Amino acid sequence: MTKPSAPRRHLPTSPFAAPVAPEAKHFGLGDRVSHDQFGLGTIVGVEEGIAMLVDFGSSQARILTPYTRMHSL
Template structure:
């Protein structure tokens, strides 16, 4: 049996099944945006690294959050 490679399968146009929904666009953050994180709480974005990661100041600590930003929300 082949191991799963994690790549999405292509949809055949003749398939009777619906194609998978497109991935939602990644949220963009800029410096001084107020954000909330499920684990760390409220914070302010202090740096953006080319849509790969953001640096957020949560008051008591600074954290680098990488994409996808599943737990980080803009306020």
């Protein structure tokens, strides 16, 4: 069984820019959102800095931070 590898570190002498983590978007309870996979929904629960519970009408989903596929309306 192989051990998962650690992320590669950025060398200071590299001619390429260091990778940047996407900044987490900020949503509040009751905000209307659009998700690339699930569609339109309303935020019904907040786990600060961890996840959002979103009601999409036919189902609910827990969307994890940084919410790259979710957009505010």
